[in-house]
Amino acid sequence: MSFIDEGRPQKKVAHEIGCDLSTLSVDELRARVELLKAEIVRIEAEATSKTSTRSAAESLFRS
Numbered sequence: 001m002s003f004i005d006e007g008r009p010q011k012k013v014a015h016e017i018g019c020d021l022s023t024l025s026v027d028e029l030r031a032r033v034e035l036l037k038a039e040i041v042r043i044e045a046e047a048t049s050k051t052s053t054r055s056a057a058e059s060l061f062r063s
Helices: 026-062
Strands: none
């Protein structure tokens, strides 16, 4: 058990994959769609960055 995190408030989860959506309004559903779209863009950008870094490292070691 960590004493560092005990006093820190837990971050509220904006969306949990697989959660019950039946209680959400149309506006809440649309907001979650936008949130998830932004997260997809962020993840794809990170994957692209890592791919280019890996390619650069591979070409360096091939030389």
